[in-house]
Amino acid sequence: MIEERGDRMFSFVYKEGEVNVYKNLCNGQWVESEKKQRIKIYSPVDDSLIGEIQAQTKNDVDYAIECAKEAQKSWAFMPIRDRADIIHKAARIMEKYIEEIANILVKEIAKSKSSAISEVKRTIDFMHFTAETAKRMTGETIYGDAFPGFDKTKISIVDRVPLGVILCISPFNYPVNLSVSKVAPALVGGNSVIFKPPTQGSISAMYLGQIFDEAGIPPGVLNIITGKGSEIGDYLITHPGIDMINFTGSTEVGQHIAKEAGMIPLLLELGGKDAAIVLEDCDLDETAQNIVKGAFNYSGQRCTAVKRVLVMEEIADELVAKMVAEVKKLKVGKPEEDADITPLISDKAADFVQELIDDAINKGAKLLIGNKREGRYIWPTVFDYVTEDMRLAWEEPFGPVLPVMRVKSIEEAIDISNKSEYGLQGCVFTKNIDKAFAIAQKLEVGTVQINNKTERGPDHFPFLGVKASGLGTQGIRYSIEAMTRSKAIVINLDNDYK
Ligand code: NAP
Ligand code: G3P
Numbered sequence: 117m118i119e120e121r122g123d124r125m126f127s128f129v130y131k132e133g134e135v136n137v138y139k140n141l142c143n144g145q146w147v148e149s150e151k152k153q154r155i156k157i158y159s160p161v162d163d164s165l166i167g168e169i170q171a172q173t174k175n176d177v178d179y180a181i182e183c184a185k186e187a188q189k190s191w192a193f194m195p196i197r198d199r200a201d202i203i204h205k206a207a208r209i210m211e212k213y214i215e216e217i218a219n220i221l222v223k224e225i226a227k228s229k230s231s232a233i234s235e236v237k238r239t240i241d242f243m244h245f246t247a248e249t250a251k252r253m254t255g256e257t258i259y260g261d262a263f264p265g266f267d268k269t270k271i272s273i274v275d276r277v278p279l280g281v282i283l284c285i286s287p288f289n290y291p292v293n294l295s296v297s298k299v300a301p302a303l304v305g306g307n308s309v310i311f312k313p314p315t316q317g318s319i320s321a322m323y324l325g326q327i328f329d330e331a332g333i334p335p336g337v338l339n340i341i342t343g344k345g346s347e348i349g350d351y352l353i354t355h356p357g358i359d360m361i362n363f364t365g366s367t368e369v370g371q372h373i374a375k376e377a378g379m380i381p382l383l384l385e386l387g388g389k390d391a392a393i394v395l396e397d398c399d400l401d402e403t404a405q406n407i408v409k410g411a412f413n414y415s416g417q418r419c420t421a422v423k424r425v426l427v428m429e430e431i432a433d434e435l436v437a438k439m440v441a442e443v444k445k446l447k448v449g450k451p452e453e454d455a456d457i458t459p460l461i462s463d464k465a466a467d468f469v470q471e472l473i474d475d476a477i478n479k480g481a482k483l484l485i486g487n488k489r490e491g492r493y494i495w496p497t498v499f500d501y502v503t504e505d506m507r508l509a510w511e512e513p514f515g516p517v518l519p520v521m522r523v524k525s526i527e528e529a530i531d532i533s534n535k536s537e538y539g540l541q542g543c544v545f546t547k548n549i550d551k552a553f554a555i556a557q558k559l560e561v562g563t564v565q566i567n568n569k570t571e572r573g574p575d576h577f578p579f580l581g582v583k584a585s586g587l588g589t590q591g592i593r594y595s596i597e598a599m600t601r602s603k604a605i606v607i608n609l610d611n612d613y614k
Contacts, residue, residue, distance in 0.1 A: 144335025187336025410569025
């Protein structure tokens, strides 16, 4: 429970009766929405009320952005080692909140306890790595004499400078890690931040405000705006005070942002339909284990989940039998009991998954296991003989359902993989590394995993989607680069100094 700590009441939350009410960090103060309107956050696990967050208004947004703009001027000129120290300090402070944040994640997004703890620990590592990476990023010096007509008296000194005010918007499935994956690189790069967490995930994310406040982030450098994306989102993304948008979420919203945001840099990490291509010579046991973990971790609510299996028909019977055996080991239950399959984030999400399941059945797919639902619980479901006329072959379920499509050749597998509107990741299972590379080079995706499930980590690797899966590249150094720009200062020496 939230209690007084030392000489300071835990500033970002207070009790109203039995209810925890969360305030927002803005210009170094913990504030409530202008109209004192709030949003109740219920747990998808048991519909219990977890707390209330602020439903902020356009005036709240205007004020936050005005403060961010002003604060960024001095923040940009703070020595990089001092900015990095604040990120390191925030990481150390987060250590003391691991259990508390994990328990909120369990309630707020139904993430299993061990996965929740892992998300917070990964975020701590992310912040330390970001701080150290930033201190080692440098510009370059270029002389004119490489180009005809110029000589060494013309020198370009190229530095990287912050973009200004970054709007960081994160999704429900990693409300701590995928928030920090934007906020930390933005801050260390000298930007100020307007941070819009997912509504279902806002309470977990609010801890970041408390942690950075305790770490000494200057007033106005980090400001949190809560409220439904459908209500306040468009005002945020079209606001003239925003210099860059770093968004992770659905393709639908990402494409909307791309249309509405105007001429500012965007970093968009969107949906996926990652395919596992399985060749005859793979290690079938390892492959089955990887595919099942990749498809059903966090009940399939990961952009990088394995969302279709394209298997050579010669080995398909063996592979699906091993996959089903692995699926049977998965425990369906409560996140606090560390079940593998926990309730989906909402009734709407579960309804959509069920729709795809029903469509596959109606069109003749062979149900191997699953298709059982109790409220937001959907049992892990695998279909064989999925064909291209089925929605499940192409749509992103963001839930525990996996289609197996049998193919006759590698060319057919590559063709089906590339027909997807998405292009996040893909994975290839084979013992022949030459074949794996040849396939990888033809897949229209951001990343190809060879003999491993699709996944984002480790977090210093480039992480990107192409086509409907995104725009730009995330990953610690890449994110810092995406939220800064080149600044060239050209020195023109007097010829006498040649
Ligand atoms: P979402 O519905 O797109 O929401 C993502 C974020 O955008 C939330 O903070 C949401 O706020 C906000 N938002 C919604 N409408 C907005 C608008 N008009 N303007 C500005 N912000 C707006 O996605 P989600 O349901 O949270 O996450 C699931 C989706 O994200 C899946 O498609 C998944 O594949 C994708 N995803 C991709 C990655 C990746 O790295 N590529 C990672 C995780 C998730 P509210 O919560 O208030 O609606
Ligand atoms: O959907 C979240 C995306 O970033 C996946 O992360 O580490 O589970 O592959 P990860």
